[in-house]
Amino acid sequence: MSAGPVAQPVRDPGLQPERTRLAWRRTTLSGTVAAVLAMRTALHGGVSVAGGIVCALCCGLWLGFLALAHRRISALTASGEPSAFAPRQATATVLVTVALAVCGVALVL
Amino acid sequence: MIEFVRNVRLWFEPQQIRQEGGTPDYRFSLANERTFLAWLRTALALIGGGFAVDQFLPDLRWGWRVGLALALLAAGALCSLRAVNHWVRCERAMRRGADLPVSRFPAVLSLVVAVVAVAMVVVVLVGWEG
Numbered sequence: 047m048s049a050g051p052v053a054q055p056v057r058d059p060g061l062q063p064e065r066t067r068l069a070w071r072r073t074t075l076s077g078t079v080a081a082v083l084a085m086r087t088a089l090h091g092g093v094s095v096a097g098g099i100v101c102a103l104c105c106g107l108w109l110g111f112l113a114l115a116h117r118r119i120s121a122l123t124a125s126g127e128p129s130a131f132a133p134r135q136a137t138a139t140v141l142v143t144v145a146l147a148v149c150g151v152a153l154v155l
Numbered sequence: 156m157i158e159f160v161r162n163v164r165l166w167f168e169p170q171q172i173r174q175e176g177g178t179p180d181y182r183f184s185l186a187n188e189r190t191f192l193a194w195l196r197t198a199l200a201l202i203g204g205g206f207a208v209d210q211f212l213p214d215l216r217w218g219w220r221v222g223l224a225l226a227l228l229a230a231g232a233l234c235s236l237r238a239v240n241h242w243v244r245c246e247r248a249m250r251r252g253a254d255l256p257v258s259r260f261p262a263v264l265s266l267v268v269a270v271v272a273v274a275m276v277v278v279v280l281v282g283w284e285g
Contacts, residue, residue: 083206
């Protein structure tokens with residue numbers, strides 16, 4: 047039972063990377079719903095310049111969220127032990143969410 | 156409060172976390188990441204709820220509608236900020252081998268959601284009568 051120094055990466059029986067990947071997917075879906083509602087609010091009652099700008103901003107935030115999630119999902123699907131989740135990534139994801147809320151405040155008022 | 160400011164610095168500086176303690180089993184880190192994502196989904200749901208109140212309750216008085224929407228949006232922003240803060244604290248506790256941090260936030264959030272839900276019911280009933 048002596049394994050070599052470089053063992054073949056064992057498939058985790060708890061499927062932790064897969065579960066984390068699916069959690070990212072669920073989160074992007076929630077983000078999509080929130081972004082769609084934001085864009086609906088922005089374009090409600092006719093297209094205006096301000097509404098268009100906020101709509102484009104929400105669109106950009108959604109794309110940023112997708113890009114962040116995609117980067118993390120690629121890291122998780124890479125073979126072997128997945129790399130750690132960097133605080134900077136976490137902060138970036140949260141800042142996108144907060145920016146969406148700020149857009150919401152601007153739209154509601 | 157000072158503790159919070161110190162944590163904010165950690166959000167942006169991954170090297171600082173790496174310097175403390177040892178690397179935990181990656182499965183624990185992934186579980187922590189999933190918890191963070193679950194809180195982020197909660198935050199996104201609250202933000203979506205804020206937009207929904209603004210969009211789908213048009214018959215309400217302006218003050219009530221904007222107040223509810225702003226409360227939900229603020230709760231969402233707060234929840235997401237707290238998510239990253241809690242993630243950093245858990246990650247650091249795991250590296251040090253210390254107990255995981257406890258938090259009053261879940262209780263506070265449930266109370267806020269309950270209050271908003273009751274307010275929503277009252278407002279919708281009153282709004283329909285008026």
